[in-house]
Amino acid sequence: MSIEPSWYLTLAAVLFSIGVIGLLIRRNVLVMLMCVELMLNAANLTFVTYSRALNDISGQIAVFFVLVVAAAEVVVGLGIIVAIFRRKAGATADDAHLLKG
Amino acid sequence: MLDLIFLVPLFPLIGFGLLVAFGKKLGNPISGWFASVMVLGSFVVGVLVFASLFRRQPDNRSYTQHWFTWLNVGHLHIGAGVLVDPLSMTMVAFITGVSALIHFYSIGYMEHDRDFSKFFIYLNLFVFSMLMLVLGDNLLITFLGWEGVGVCSYFLISFWFERPTAASAGKKAMIYNRIGDGGFLLAIFLVFSRVGSLNYSVIFSHLDKISPTDMIAVGLLLFLAAAGKSAQTPLFPWLADAMEGPTPVSALIHAATMVTAGIYLMCRVNPILHAAPDAAHVVAWVGAATAFLGATSACAQQDIKKILAYSTVSQLGFMFMAVGVGAYVAAIFLMLTHAFYKALLFLGAGSVIHAMDDEQDVKKMGGLAKVMPLTAATFFIAWLSIAGVPPFSGFWSKGDVLQNSWVLSPALWAVGVISALLTAYYMGREFSLVFLGKARWEDQKSSETKALHPHDPRFVMKFPLVILAVAAAFGGFINLPFHPNFVFLDKWLSPVVGASLLNHNFSIGADWAFALVDAAIAITGVVVAWSLWKSISDRKSLEPGFLQQAWGLDKGIDKLFAGTSDRLAAFLTASVETRVIDSAVNWMGKLASGSGKALRKVQTGYVRMYALFFTAASIALLAYLMTRVAS
Numbered sequence: 065m066s067i068e069p070s071w072y073l074t075l076a077a078v079l080f081s082i083g084v085i086g087l088l089i090r091r092n093v094l095v096m097l098m099c100v101e102l103m104l105n106a107a108n109l110t111f112v113t114y115s116r117a118l119n120d121i122s123g124q125i126a127v128f129f130v131l132v133v134a135a136a137e138v139v140v141g142l143g144i145i146v147a148i149f150r151r152k153a154g155a156t157a158d159d160a161h162l163l164k165g
Numbered sequence: 166m167l168d169l170i171f172l173v174p175l176f177p178l179i180g181f182g183l184l185v186a187f188g189k190k191l192g193n194p195i196s197g198w199f200a201s202v203m204v205l206g207s208f209v210v211g212v213l214v215f216a217s218l219f220r221r222q223p224d225n226r227s228y229t230q231h232w233f234t235w236l237n238v239g240h241l242h243i244g245a246g247v248l249v250d251p252l253s254m255t256m257v258a259f260i261t262g263v264s265a266l267i268h269f270y271s272i273g274y275m276e277h278d279r280d281f282s283k284f285f286i287y288l289n290l291f292v293f294s295m296l297m298l299v300l301g302d303n304l305l306i307t308f309l310g311w312e313g314v315g316v317c318s319y320f321l322i323s324f325w326f327e328r329p330t331a332a333s334a335g336k337k338a339m340i341y342n343r344i345g346d347g348g349f350l351l352a353i354f355l356v357f358s359r360v361g362s363l364n365y366s367v368i369f370s371h372l373d374k375i376s377p378t379d380m381i382a383v384g385l386l387l388f389l390a391a392a393g394k395s396a397q398t399p400l401f402p403w404l405a406d407a408m409e410g411p412t413p414v415s416a417l418i419h420a421a422t423m424v425t426a427g428i429y430l431m432c433r434v435n436p437i438l439h440a441a442p443d444a445a446h447v448v449a450w451v452g453a454a455t456a457f458l459g460a461t462s463a464c465a466q467q468d469i470k471k472i473l474a475y476s477t478v479s480q481l482g483f484m485f486m487a488v489g490v491g492a493y494v495a496a497i498f499l500m501l502t503h504a505f506y507k508a509l510l511f512l513g514a515g516s517v518i519h520a521m522d523d524e525q526d527v528k529k530m531g532g533l534a535k536v537m538p539l540t541a542a543t544f545f546i547a548w549l550s551i552a553g554v555p556p557f558s559g560f561w562s563k564g565d566v567l568q569n570s571w572v573l574s575p576a577l578w579a580v581g582v583i584s585a586l587l588t589a590y591y592m593g594r595e596f597s598l599v600f601l602g603k604a605r606w607e608d609q610k611s612s613e614t615k616a617l618h619p620h621d622p623r624f625v626m627k628f629p630l631v632i633l634a635v636a637a638a639f640g641g642f643i644n645l646p647f648h649p650n651f652v653f654l655d656k657w658l659s660p661v662v663g664a665s666l667l668n669h670n671f672s673i674g675a676d677w678a679f680a681l682v683d684a685a686i687a688i689t690g691v692v693v694a695w696s697l698w699k700s701i702s703d704r705k706s707l708e709p710g711f712l713q714q715a716w717g718l719d720k721g722i723d724k725l726f727a728g729t730s731d732r733l734a735a736f737l738t739a740s741v742e743t744r745v746i747d748s749a750v751n752w753m754g755k756l757a758s759g760s761g762k763a764l765r766k767v768q769t770g771y772v773r774m775y776a777l778f779f780t781a782a783s784i785a786l787l788a789y790l791m792t793r794v795a796s
Contacts, residue, residue, distance in 0.1 A: 087776050096772070161770025 072113040080106035091156035093145050097138070104134045166217035167228045169210055170249050173257055174296040176207040180289040188282030194272050200285035201268035204292055208261035215254045219657075226251055226660050229302050229366075236305075240361055248302035248365065252497070252661040255654075256299035256429055259501055263421045263508050264292045266629035270512055271413040273626035274519060284324065284411070291317035295422055299429055303363040304353050307430065311349065311394065314423045315342045321418060322410040334406035341403040345393015345427075352386035355379060369436045377441070384437050384444030387430060388451075395427030397485060398455045401478045402719035405462075408470040412518060415470055416511030420477045421504040428481070428500050431488040435662050439491065449489020449573055453580040456482030458716055460587035464594065465712035468525050469514045472595045475715065476551070477507060479584055483566050486581060492569035493662035494644070494655050499566050501654075502558035502640045506550040509633035510592075513544040516626060517599060520619035521606060527595060528702050532604030539621045541600045543634040548596045550637040552589035553687035555680075561641030564683045568671065571679070582686055589690020597698035605702065646676065 083103035087096050108127045115123030148155050180203030188196045218226055228249040236243040247253075268288060275284050294313025301307040315338075323335030353363065359375045360368050375383065391397070396404040407419045418424070431438065431448065438445045459479030466472045480503050487496035518525055520537060534541035550557035553564065563585060571578040606617055621627065645651035671679070697704065711717055 084780055088773055088780065091773075157772045160772070163768060164770030 069113050069117040072109060076106045076109040076113070079109065091158055093148065093155070093157050096157055097141050097145065101134060101138070104130055166213055167249055168230065170214050170230055170247055170300070171232065172210045173207050173214070173261070174293050174300065176203045176210070177289045177293040177296065179203060181286060181293060184282055184286045184289060188286055191282060193281040194276065196282035197272040197275070197285050200289050201265060201272065203289060204261060204265045204268050207292065207296070208265050211254070211257045211261045214249065215258050218249060218251070218254055223656070223660055241357070243303060243305050243363060245306060246302045247300040250661055251657050252432060253299050255497060255501070255658065257296060259504055260295055260299065260422050261292070263504050264417060266632055267413050267417040267508065267512070270515070270626050270629040273623055274413050274515055275411065280324070287317055287320045287324070288417070291321070291418060291423070295426070298426055302365060304356065304365070305363050308349055308353065311426065312346065314418070314426060315339070315346070315394070318407070318418050318423055321414040322407045324410055324414065328409065331409040334409040337406050338403040341400050342393050344400060345390040348386040348389030348393070352383050352390065355383050355386065365433065372436055372440055380437060380441040381444045384441040385447060387434055387437070388444065388448050391427030391430050392451065395424050395481045395485070396478050397451055397482065398458055399718060399722065401455065401459065402715065402722060404478055405471055405474045405715065408468070408474050412470065412511055412515030415474070416508045416515065420473065420507040420511050424477060424481060425484070425500045425504065428484045428488060428496050431485070432493045432497060432662060435493050438488070445489050445491065446573070447489070449486050449570070449577060452482045452485025452489055453577050454482070455479065456486060456584040457580050460584040460591065461712055462715035463591040464587060465708040467528055469517060469527050469595065469599060470511070470525060472527070472591060473507070473510050473514060476588065476591065479588060480507065483563060483581065483584070486570050486577065487566040490569050490573040490577070492566065494658050495562070495565040495569050497658060498644050498654055499562040501643070502550070502562040502637070505633055505640050506547040506559060506637035509543055509547040509630065509637050510551070512630055512633065513540050513547065516540045516622045516630070519622060522617060524606070527598040529606055530599045531602045531606070531702060532600070533619060534600040536619045537621050539627060539630065543630045544596060544600065546634045546638050548592045549691070551592050552691050553585055553683055554691060555684050556641065557638055558640035560683060560687065561644060564680060565644070565646070567683060568679045582682065585683065586686045586690045589687045590694045593691050593694020594698045597695060598702055601699045602702065603700070
């Protein structure tokens with residue numbers, strides 16, 4: 065017997081919400097990056113679920129693109145985070161507000 | 166022979182083209198000789214065409230040569246072509262003849278000038294334009310020549326453009342002429358809208374299509390054009406300033422030929438004036454006013470050329486008087502004789518200026534008759550001629566004009582006679598001050614290093630003087646009133662202007678009375694001037710300031726138009742410029758910076774803030790999409 069797609073979708077929604085809330089309320093840059101990853105993967109889970117349910121491979125192809133983008137994003141994001149931490153140890157996201165108008 | 170007419174304007178055009186390309190290389194004096202020979206060629210061909218036209222029957226003396234179609238738009242078909250008839254050929258003969266003489270004279274006059282070849286480029290272009298003006302068989306070709314002579318006049322007045330006075334005199338001539346040109350254009354539009362063609366022959370055979378009111382409008386608009394070009398009241402101040410140009414230019418353009426273009430135009434459209442007598446009367450009275458204003462202004466001038474300039478204005482006034490009363494032959498007659506003696510006067514003045522080392526003040530001359538006998542002798546003939554002393558040419562032509570003006574109104578005649586008296590007087594004053602009395606230049610120049618040795622000019626400048634003097638003396642014989650067989654010009658021109666000729670029959674006694682009055686007036690003026698000015702050069706009471714200022718017309722126009730627009734500009738600067746335009750620009754700037762200042766608050770620099778906006782917007786978008794799906 066198989067698990068209903070709605071379970072997967074519910075799980076994805078929960079994961080996505082956790083990611084959004086984490087991004088909004090946390091100050092730690094590393095945690096915020098992880099929250100973004102969580103949102104991306106929640107979206108991936110949705111793609112895969114629909115791909116299976118509708119028997120359409122294109123959803124899984126989209127997941128590959130998302131994974132590639134996520135990998136690139138992690139490379140750039142971690143680079144920026146390291147640069148920030150070098151200037152100031154234990155810096156939060158609020159310390160990087162150079163674009164304040 | 167008649168088909169050779171295309172050569173007449175072609176020669177000066179070739180001269181112009183070649184001098185533009187090679188003028189600098191040909192240099193001084195070859196380029197001058199080349200230009201002169203081109204105009205002489207025009208003259209020779211012109212005389213040949215004239216002769217073959219003369220051999221035709223009087224009622225068959227009209228020949229049109231079509232060159233090519235110039236414009237072809239809708240109902241507008243303009244051909245480039247020429248009309249050969251007694252009027253145009255009379256103009257061609259005297260224009261090319263006088264032009265050729267003045268070209269030769271210029272070779273001597275301009276010999277030391279840096280821009281020698283450029284001067285002849287302009288002169289040749291002028292002759293070409295003038296010939297197109299008089300030969301054109303439709304209004305637009307005439308207008309083309311009209312603009313051409315205008316622009317050449319501008320170039321030549323401003324020829325010594327380093328002098329600010331010359332530069333501004335050129336601009337002034339241009340602006341005054343533009344007023345007249347506006348009238349010309351409006352007349353062309355009006356004629357085309359009523360008749361549907363611009364060809365003279367078509368217009369004159371369809372005059373019934375123009376209503377009487379329109380006819381007056383066309384007549385007056387064309388007169389406005391003529392008044393601009395021919396320096397009539399109130400558009401004459403430019404002609405006095407035009408004397409800033411080289412003297413041969415003053416002789417050719419601003420005395421003998423270009424300024425008579427207005428007379429030519431009036432004679433050409435004589436059927437229109439004939440059909441609009443009210444317009445013609447305006448022409449006559451404006452002419453009389455100009456004759457009087459010009460003559461009085463000339464009495465008080467000190468500049469040798471300004472006297473002649475106001476004299477030209479006055480003489481042109483006489484011609485318009487004749488045109489206005491319908492005596493077109495008299496107008497052309499006066500134009501011809503005036504061309505001879507006024508060109509001669511200017512060339513004589515040029516010789517004097519040349520000899521006096523560019524001095525133009527008559528008060529600093531005097532006694533030149535002894536050292537410049539030939540110039541003095543020819544100037545003397547020109548003086549008696551313009552004064553109207555019998556039997557010189559001016560007596561016959563001016564007498565003709567005055568006698569005809571009596572027919573319209575004795576008052577017109579009276580103004581004319583007073584102006585004629587003044588003419589004899591101011592020319593006598595000029596002659597006496599320049600050539601008679603004490604040699605005032607001797608004591609003035611003795612202190613300077615370079616002593617003056619005035620002398621007659623060299624041959625190339627002398628022979629035009631002699632030829633013109635002969636023409637000025639005997640030019641009157643082309644139209645003698647004694648016997649119907651002697652009125653050559655009358656008979657020659659009657660196919661063109663005959664239909665609108667004034668019908669008047671004076672008795673023999675009246676003819677003699679007019680002639681005696683004219684002669685008495687002329688001799689009185691001459692004698693009075695002679696006795697007043699022959700030894701005394703300073704008579705303040707006879708040179709009142711308002712006459713030196715030419716009745717203040719120039720100042721008045723300046724105040725009325727330039728002054729008014731200056732004040733308007735100042736007012737607009739204070740109100741529109743600073744309050745409306747400047748404040749609008751400032752307001753735009755303030756809008757941009759104000760909105761920027763308000764919106765920069767959004768840019769907090771906090772990532773969580775942006776994420777919150779992002780999320781909120783996403784949710785809003787999602788909610789919107791869901792409502793769309795639900796409905």
